[in-house]
Each structure stands twice: as structure tokens, then as C-alpha cells.
Amino acid sequence: MQRNPISRRAEAIHPSAVAEMLAMGRKMEAEGIKVYRLVQGEPDFDVPENIREAAKRALDEGYTHYTPNQGMPILREAVADKLERVNRIKAKPESEIIITNGGTLGLYLAVMATVDPGDEVIVLAPYFGPYANMVSLAGGILVEIPMVKSGSHYSPDLDRLSEAVSPRTKVIMINTPSNPSGSVMTRAELLAIGEMACRHDLYIIADEVYERMVFDGHEHVSIASLSEEIKERTITVNSFSKTYAMTGMRLGYNVANPSITKAMSKIYQVSARCAAASTQIAGIEALRGPQTEVERMISRYAERRLMAYKRLSRIKGLHCCMPEGTFYYWLDMTSFGMNSWEIAKYILSEAHVLVTPGSYFGGAGDGFVRLSFATSEENLLAGIDALGDALSRLQPTSGRS
Ligand SMILES: Cc1ncc(COP(=O)(O)O)c(C=O)c1O
Structure with missing residues (x-):
């Protein structure tokens, strides 16, 4: 039996929201549910040959x-x-x-x-x-x-x-x-x-x-x-x-x-x-070495960014702006009146889509979620469609659309 507590500095570390969401997603996948992972900041491409x-x-x-x-x-x-x-x-x-x-x-x-x-x-x-x-x-x-x-x-x-x-x-x-x-x-x-x-x-x-x-x-x-x-x-x-x-x-x-x-x-x-x-x-x-693969990956991110924008901007109650860089959408969902964990969990249970709760990025992120487009076009578009369906069943509580 452990007698001494672990250090206060280790106790003070907040768990990673990405890891927590992934653990929830894996549980669903183990039950045979198809989960769209739009959560991780991880390129889906292989390391160039x-x-x-x-x-x-x-x-x-x-x-x-x-x-x-x-x-x-x-x-x-x-x-x-x-x-x-x-x-x-x-x-x-x-x-x-x-x-x-x-x-x-x-x-x-x-x-x-x-x-x-x-x-x-x-x-x-x-x-x-x-x-x-x-x-x-x-x-x-x-x-x-x-x-x-x-x-x-x-x-x-x-x-x-x-x-x-x-x-x-x-x-x-x-x-x-x-x-x-x-x-x-x-x-x-x-x-x-x-x-x-x-x-x-x-x-x-x-x-x-x-x-x-x-x-x-x-x-x-x-x-x-x-x-x-x-x-x-x-x-x-x-x-x-x-x-x-x-x-x-x-x-x-x-x-x-x-x-x-x-x-x-x-x-x-x-x-x-x-x-x-x-x-x-x-x-x-x-x-x-040659940078051609890097350029190819970047042009794929650029295409996905536009594809995602077209669909995201059609979803009522969600406010999204076009990212200038990175492979993330920062989605304002404050109109649904939930905190960011509530909305991320709702999206997971109803749309089977994994996103990152905005509060992981500080207090200013509450009511937001982060969506990663570092994933295949197929996964991205199917995930956004499922997200849109799930959000259409909610009533936005504020004026934004
Ligand atoms: C803003 C930012 N900084 C740093 C990192 C660290 O990445 P790595 O440790 O893989 O180099 C990440 C990874 O997600 C990031 O998003």
C-alpha cells in the first residue's frame, strides 16, 4: 500500500482533453460504433519516404x-x-x-x-x-x-x-x-x-x-x-x-x-x-531533402479547409470562421447554451464525432469546440454531416446562426 502522496505538482496537472475524448471514442468503437475522429492535431499522412x-x-x-x-x-x-x-x-x-x-x-x-x-x-x-x-x-x-x-x-x-x-x-x-x-x-x-x-x-x-x-x-x-x-x-x-x-x-x-x-x-x-x-x-x-511531399500535404490541407468551410457554414447555430493557418476549425457553439464539455459529449453521443472541448484552450474557449481537418476527406465530410444532423436537433438559444 502506498503511504506517501504523490507530488502536488503532479496532482495539479490537468488531464489532456484530447486524450479524454479519445478514450471515450475508443469505448464506442469497441462497441462496434463508427466514430469520426476530428479531434487530434496529428497529420493523417505518412512520413515522406x-x-x-x-x-x-x-x-x-x-x-x-x-x-x-x-x-x-x-x-x-x-x-x-x-x-x-x-x-x-x-x-x-x-x-x-x-x-x-x-x-x-x-x-x-x-x-x-x-x-x-x-x-x-x-x-x-x-x-x-x-x-x-x-x-x-x-x-x-x-x-x-x-x-x-x-x-x-x-x-x-x-x-x-x-x-x-x-x-x-x-x-x-x-x-x-x-x-x-x-x-x-x-x-x-x-x-x-x-x-x-x-x-x-x-x-x-x-x-x-x-x-x-x-x-x-x-x-x-x-x-x-x-x-x-x-x-x-x-x-x-x-x-x-x-x-x-x-x-x-x-x-x-x-x-x-x-x-x-x-x-x-x-x-x-x-x-x-x-x-x-x-x-x-x-x-x-x-x-x-526535397520538399515536394510537404507541399503536397499542405495543398491537401488547403483543399480540406475549403471543403469543410462549405459544409460547416451551412449549420444553423454554429459560427465558424475560416482559419488563416493550422489544420483546425475553432467553432463557436455558444448559441446552444451548453459548456464546451457538454457540447463535445453531445456531439460524440449523437453524431459519433470526436472534437476537442474549447475550455481545454482556456476560459475564453468555453462554448467552443475545436475540429481538426487533419483527417481524410471522407472522414471529415461524413463527420461534419453527422455533426450538422445532431446540432439540427438542438434549439439555438441566442441570436447567432
Ligand atoms: C501549438 C502546438 N505547439 C506544440 C505542439 C507540440 O508538438 P510536438 O511535441 O509533436 O512537436 C503542438 C502539438 O499538437 C501544438 O499544437
Whole structure:
């Protein structure tokens, strides 16, 4: 029998809403029910063949050992080239780049390296759910500032952001393109945030894992590219998961000034130690090899985004706006008068469709759900039709349609 309680920090971690919804869906599937999974932020495509082959070759060639904690120098060089070419960020491979085993760990290292107990961390809501748990693990205090919506775009509320800064504020976390809202921050918005961070001496954690998924001419801008002063205080977090459909291979990278990189490296050393050697070799192929498969995947997401929009916009009571980036729809269902768990469970039981309850993305998400279009066209359209049927049996309680 266990006598001692587990740690308070572990107790404080909220379970993942995606995992909870998936568990409910699996139960239904075990009963023989067809469930439409529109819940996970996971590309349904396979890892491109050239990348898989590189990983296999690497195993055969003996890349099965520890690598330097910060990652293989040749991969760090490939990342530095890509950062300069694509993100307009100049980073020294030997001291400003750390290879992680995915964006999740990258975010965790960034938070752990900057946040002390009692420090406040500003997030723009709706935000990627795990940020809250990471800040809590570091003993920090999450300060949620809702974004303001105009048309299809969610913008940071700059006045509220400035008011929210206190002597205890240490970090602002941003995510562009945004999971779940799908908004892509403009250069002007990023510059305003960057200047605010400089004024108040804040760190910026910039989560850019959806950088390639931008549509209709929207441009992804890396905040660290905007000025030397902004770059100095920014930790850019990126990953191979979404762009190269490499979710299960676990690879990412963080970019920051040498002292933050060193701090992250120390925490990495005592947690995950290093990314798998064979995956790092595959990462070089991903960055330096042909990008045709990436382009093909992105054009499929773009097609699905339009297909889904046509059907979603016909559903009465649901308010949806066209995402500027990512592979998510952020659906406003407040007109049905239910909280987001109630509506997600209703959708599952009546439509057999799995979506993510909006409250997982902060208080501003209540009454919303997130729908992922990283799934086959067939699954997506059948799921949306079933969702529409189920919602048509509900009575919207407010004026939106
Ligand atoms: C906004 C955001 N950041 C980071 C991640 C981390 O992804 P990974 O750990 O697979 O790189 C995800 C994954 O869903 C995400 O949506």
C-alpha cells in the first residue's frame, strides 16, 4: 500500500482533453460504433519516404547511440541554414540551437529555463492547452488575456496586455499560427508584442510549430526576426511533427541566446538527455531533402479547409470562421447554451464525432469546440454531416446562426 502522496505538482496537472475524448471514442468503437475522429492535431499522412529511408539507413549505419545533448552538430547546422532562409533568424549552431525530441519538450524546456515559482506568464487565449500545465509545473502563474476577434482574425488586445504586465511578469507565450483559433499574427501585431516585451524586460516564448500551414496569402513571421533586441529575449520553439508528419519520430528545436540555450540544455540533460540519433539523421533529410511531399500535404490541407468551410457554414447555430493557418476549425457553439464539455459529449453521443472541448484552450474557449481537418476527406465530410444532423436537433438559444 502506498503511504506517501504523490507530488502536488503532479496532482495539479490537468488531464489532456484530447486524450479524454479519445478514450471515450475508443469505448464506442469497441462497441462496434463508427466514430469520426476530428479531434487530434496529428497529420493523417505518412512520413515522406525519403525521411523514413534516411532513418532506416541511420539505424543500419549505427546511429543508435547517445548524441551530444544539444543535438548532432550537422543537424544544428541544417537547422541554422533553414532558420536563416525561411525564418530570417541568424542563429549560431554551436550555442543558440538545441535539438529537442519534439515541440512539447521544447516548450517545457523554455518554460523551465525562464519561470520561477510565483512568476507570471501571460498567454493569449485561446491558447494551446498544455501551456497551463507547463507553467504550473514550473510554479508559475498563468495570466490569460483573451484575444479580440474581428472578422476571421483573432488579434492580441494590446491595451489589456500592457495592463496585465506586473512586476512579477516574466514571460509572454505566443503561438502563431495559432492552435486552436487558426489565426496567423501579423507583422505589426508581433512587433507590438516584441516592443512591449522589450519595454518590460520579458522573455518571449514563440511557438511556431504550424509555420508551414498558412493559407490565402497569410504570411508566417517569426518574432525573433523583427529586431536584435527582440531576438535576444525570444525562445523560438519549432518541431518536425506537423510540417513533416513526424509526430511519432519526436524531433524539434529551440532557438535562443546562448545563456538561455545553456539553461535549457542543463534541464534537458536531466530529463530527456537527447533526441534519438536515427531521428536526428532523418531530420537532416527533412530539412535538406526535397520538399515536394510537404507541399503536397499542405495543398491537401488547403483543399480540406475549403471543403469543410462549405459544409460547416451551412449549420444553423454554429459560427465558424475560416482559419488563416493550422489544420483546425475553432467553432463557436455558444448559441446552444451548453459548456464546451457538454457540447463535445453531445456531439460524440449523437453524431459519433470526436472534437476537442474549447475550455481545454482556456476560459475564453468555453462554448467552443475545436475540429481538426487533419483527417481524410471522407472522414471529415461524413463527420461534419453527422455533426450538422445532431446540432439540427438542438434549439439555438441566442441570436447567432
Ligand atoms: C501549438 C502546438 N505547439 C506544440 C505542439 C507540440 O508538438 P510536438 O511535441 O509533436 O512537436 C503542438 C502539438 O499538437 C501544438 O499544437
